[in-house]
Amino acid sequence: MKIDHTSDKDLSAQIATAIRDAIISGQLPVDKRLPSEAELADQFEVSRPTVREALKRLAAQSLIRTQRGATGGAFVNRLTFEDAYGQQITTSTLLLSMNAVSFETACEARYALERACAVLSAGRREADHLATMRAEIHRQAQPGLSDEAFCASDVAFHRALVDGARNPVLSYQLAGAVEAMQPLMNMITFSARSREEIIALHTRIADAIETQKPDLADAALRELQDYTIALANAVIAERAAQQT
Amino acid sequence: MKIDHTSDKDLSAQIATAIRDAIISGQLPVDKRLPSEAELADQFEVSRPTVREALKRLAAQSLIRTQRGATGGAFVNRLTFEDAYGQQITTSTLLLSMNAVSFETACEARYALERACAVLSAGRREADHLATMRAEIHRQAQPGLSDEAFCASDVAFHRALVDGARNPVLSYQLAGAVEAMQPLMNMITFSARSREEIIALHTRIADAIETQKPDLADAALRELQDYTIALANAVIAERAAQQT
DNA sequence: AGGTTTTTAAATGTCTTACAATTAAAAAGG
DNA sequence: CCTTTTTAATTGTAAGACATTTAAAAACCT
Numbered sequence: 216m217k218i219d220h221t222s223d224k225d226l227s228a229q230i231a232t233a234i235r236d237a238i239i240s241g242q243l244p245v246d247k248r249l250p251s252e253a254e255l256a257d258q259f260e261v262s263r264p265t266v267r268e269a270l271k272r273l274a275a276q277s278l279i280r281t282q283r284g285a286t287g288g289a290f291v292n293r294l295t296f297e298d299a300y301g302q303q304i305t306t307s308t309l310l311l312s313m314n315a316v317s318f319e320t321a322c323e324a325r326y327a328l329e330r331a332c333a334v335l336s337a338g339r340r341e342a343d344h345l346a347t348m349r350a351e352i353h354r355q356a357q358p359g360l361s362d363e364a365f366c367a368s369d370v371a372f373h374r375a376l377v378d379g380a381r382n383p384v385l386s387y388q389l390a391g392a393v394e395a396m397q398p399l400m401n402m403i404t405f406s407a408r409s410r411e412e413i414i415a416l417h418t419r420i421a422d423a424i425e426t427q428k429p430d431l432a433d434a435a436l437r438e439l440q441d442y443t444i445a446l447a448n449a450v451i452a453e454r455a456a457q458q459t
Numbered sequence: 460m461k462i463d464h465t466s467d468k469d470l471s472a473q474i475a476t477a478i479r480d481a482i483i484s485g486q487l488p489v490d491k492r493l494p495s496e497a498e499l500a501d502q503f504e505v506s507r508p509t510v511r512e513a514l515k516r517l518a519a520q521s522l523i524r525t526q527r528g529a530t531g532g533a534f535v536n537r538l539t540f541e542d543a544y545g546q547q548i549t550t551s552t553l554l555l556s557m558n559a560v561s562f563e564t565a566c567e568a569r570y571a572l573e574r575a576c577a578v579l580s581a582g583r584r585e586a587d588h589l590a591t592m593r594a595e596i597h598r599q600a601q602p603g604l605s606d607e608a609f610c611a612s613d614v615a616f617h618r619a620l621v622d623g624a625r626n627p628v629l630s631y632q633l634a635g636a637v638e639a640m641q642p643l644m645n646m647i648t649f650s651a652r653s654r655e656e657i658i659a660l661h662t663r664i665a666d667a668i669e670t671q672k673p674d675l676a677d678a679a680l681r682e683l684q685d686y687t688i689a690l691a692n693a694v695i696a697e698r699a700a701q702q703t
Numbered sequence: 704a705g706g707t708t709t710t711t712a713a714a715t716g717t718c719t720t721a722c723a724a725t726t727a728a729a730a731a732g733g
Numbered sequence: 734c735c736t737t738t739t740t741a742a743t744t745g746t747a748a749g750a751c752a753t754t755t756a757a758a759a760a761c762c763t
Contacts (some may be wrong), residue, residue, distance in 0.1 A: 264718075305479070305483070309538045384564055570740075
């Protein structure tokens with residue numbers, strides 16, 4: 216394996232791409248040990264620091280893991296959902312914070328995904344997820360609950376709803392959207408009135424899933440989406456006013 | 460800014476995390492130039508290669524870009540949707556290829572997302588996306604079309620359907636699911652019979668969006684999902700038989 | 704004075720060499 | 734045969750040098 220030393224791209228980027236392609240194509244199976252840094256340097260005809268930069272790029276994407284010591288080295292990493300979560304969350308958070316996406320667009324995407332999950336959840340009707348949802352609703356109704364705790368419980372409720380779909384791909388995609396919205400959600404002060412409203416909608420959603428009526432869940436989630444956007448817009452407006 | 464030299468984690472990983480956090484929190488705004496590698500090495504009390512490894516980690520996540528020359532350096536990168544696409548695709552492809560996810564699960568997630576988009580598309584009913592869908596349907600019906608071309612047109616059709624939702628977050632999430640499934644889809648040989656079936660479903664979807672009937676689009680997409688899984692399962696079974 | 708060319712300096716990209724730290728296997732010793 | 738010590742392989746880190754690129758500054762020539 217060699218590398219184009221005259222290309223305008225970094226050698227480390229080229230090497231990273233070459234190895235990444237080998238992993239994606241399956242030439243390098245999971246848990247396979249890569250050649251040592253010194254060997255890679257020989258093969259690609261570059262120095263060890265350059266190889267290391269390439270390996271760090273791959274490590275940043277959780278494509279490899281490294282181990283020190285005699286039997287150490289770089290190994291092809293089996294990508295876990297946890298890894299995928301993490302990357303999805305960083306990416307989504309940045310997309311939102313760098314103003315590439317409006318809060319409303321993110322919210323629309325999130326609730327579109329949630330409605331899709333709710334339909335599947337209703338079809339599967341997992342007892343444990345339903346129990347979690349009920350428990351979180353109960354917690355949300357307790358007086359004296361701080362806004363942070365209410366928010367955390369809200370996340371737990373939605374997480375149970377989504378996980379009830381039993382589709383890890385949907386779960387991990389949603390994780391990004393939910394996490395990215397969290398900073399703004401945490402700024403909301405939930406009045407007694409708005410909590411009531413939210414709890415009522417949560418109850419409707421749980422009921423709909425328990426009685427396996429996806430269209431009712433769909434409708435309740437739509438209302439919740441509108442309500443969330445309204446609350447968030449109020450915070451955004453307030454923040455804008457303060458900055459003036 | 461300093462770093463814990465006694466931690467069990469790599470210094471480059473710690474530095475990357477520190478800078479990443481600064482970017483995510485907004486301390487380092489978009490297009491802000493980071494200190495030069497030499498300055499960072501001083502600040503973190505490490506060597507320049509270590510700093511460089513950290514920067515390469517960030518570059519791999521499209522968080523920074525680097526430029527050579529007198530006014531060069533590392534700059535905080537504005538994350539584009541294209542960047543996000545790329546990462547989403549790598550992650551999804553690997554999740555699928557490393558058998559963390561079954562084809563059926565990926566397909567379910569994909570079509571759940573597509574149905575969510577179709578509902579939005581029907582509501583917005585963009586003329587240009589509808590025209591693209593019709594054009595692709597027409598192309599798919601042409602005799603003598605190769606399987607690859609049929610497949611490519613299929614992707615274009617779905618892309619138009621999704622983009623019609625006018626929600627870039629949903630578009631980029633779906634990109635991963637669609638791309639990840641592509642290798643397997645490309646192995647399918649589409650018989651005249653199955654093409655007919657698919658084209659009929661595509662037509663129903665386009666009609667449903669044109670007449671703004673989201674439930675009809677939903678139903679057609681469900682059938683398409685089942686049909687896709689059936690076709691893919693046939694390929695998988697065939698492949699398994701050949702390997703025996 | 705104004706435009707063109709040359710020089711310069713700053714920055715990243717790469718290489719070389721060296722040493723520290725870690726770890727498992729091999730060797731030594733009881 | 735078990736325990737301890739040594740050894741070798743490998744990654745992690747450091748320091749210094751040079752190459753390359755780039756834009757700005759300086760010099761130069763109309």
